Amino acid sequence: MSVVIEARDVTFAFGQTPALRGASVAVEAGEILAIMGPSGSGKSTLLHCLAGILVPDSGEISFAGARLDTLAETQRSSLRRDRFGFVFQFGQLVPELTAVENVALPLLLSGVRRTSALERAKAWFARLGLDGLEERRSGELSGGQAQRVALARGLVAEPQLLFADEPTGALDSLTGEQVMDLLVSAAREQGTTVILVTHEARIAAYADREVMVRDGRVNAPDRIVS
Numbered sequence: 001m002s003v004v005i006e007a008r009d010v011t012f013a014f015g016q017t018p019a020l021r022g023a024s025v026a027v028e029a030g031e032i033l034a035i036m037g038p039s040g041s042g043k044s045t046l047l048h049c050l051a052g053i054l055v056p057d058s059g060e061i062s063f064a065g066a067r068l069d070t071l072a073e074t075q076r077s078s079l080r081r082d083r084f085g086f087v088f089q090f091g092q093l094v095p096e097l098t099a100v101e102n103v104a105l106p107l108l109l110s111g112v113r114r115t116s117a118l119e120r121a122k123a124w125f126a127r128l129g130l131d132g133l134e135e136r137r138s139g140e141l142s143g144g145q146a147q148r149v150a151l152a153r154g155l156v157a158e159p160q161l162l163f164a165d166e167p168t169g170a171l172d173s174l175t176g177e178q179v180m181d182l183l184v185s186a187a188r189e190q191g192t193t194v195i196l197v198t199h200e201a202r203i204a205a206y207a208d209r210e211v212m213v214r215d216g217r218v219n220a221p222d223r224i225v226s
């Protein structure tokens with residue numbers, strides 16, 4: 001296995017508030033990694049640095065063997081659009097668009113023609129048990145349905161990496177587990193590496209490996225003294 005993305009000794013502060021204080025983590029291609037840790041420990045900040053949304057104050061991020069943090073914003077934004085997928089806690093579907101248009105969005109942004117983008121998007125509805133919901137808007141979907149639509153949107157462009165920040169955080173535990181089942185099997189099928197932030201052990205249990213963030217640093221669980 002080879003490392004696809006890596007943070008080395010990353011620091012990041014929001015003004016005077018340090019969020020990361022020397023965080024390092026390496027993720028193997030095809031791996032499903034759960035980032036756990038208490039509230040405010042720096043999990044989301046680490047995810048955003050890995051995804052090239054935030055630029056570390058110091059340290060390095062590498063993706064596919066090349067520095068990501070030193071790229072210009074336009075290059076990082078192309079990389080996010082073309083190689084990365086995202087799923088967030090509250091789905092964040094565009095309310096004006098139908099479910100299928102939401103799923104097609106990453107393809108349309110990458111320049112895929114509308115008919116072909118919608119066709120590829122539609123295929124995900126059967127796959128995720130969303131048949132018949134293609135034309136609904138986000139306000140007409142249950143939380144679990146909306147999150148499955150968000151998952152389809154995150155995976156439709158077959159990203160190399162999927163970043164998922166508390167993807168089940170707004171769902172009840174049964175629905176959350178169904179979404180995780182779908183996320184893990186779809187990611188494995190297309191060989192997508194997944195970096196998942198969660199504070200729930202039962203959600204992290206779906207991952208191949210867990211790391212723990214505490215006070216802005218990453219520890220492997222076996223190094224944690226509780």
Ligand SMILES: Nc1ncnc2c1ncn2[C@@H]1O[C@H](COP(=O)(O)OP(=O)(O)OP(=O)(O)O)[C@@H](O)[C@H]1O
Pocket residue numbers: 014017018019037038039040041042043044045046199
């Ligand atoms: N936009 C922001 N402005 C200022 N401080 C922030 C901002 N976002 C996060 N922080 C601070 O940075 C630190 C790390 O936050 P982060 O969101 O990465 O933690 P987290 O582990 O993801 O927390 P949670 O589990 O509660 O989502 C915290 O002290 C937080 O208050």
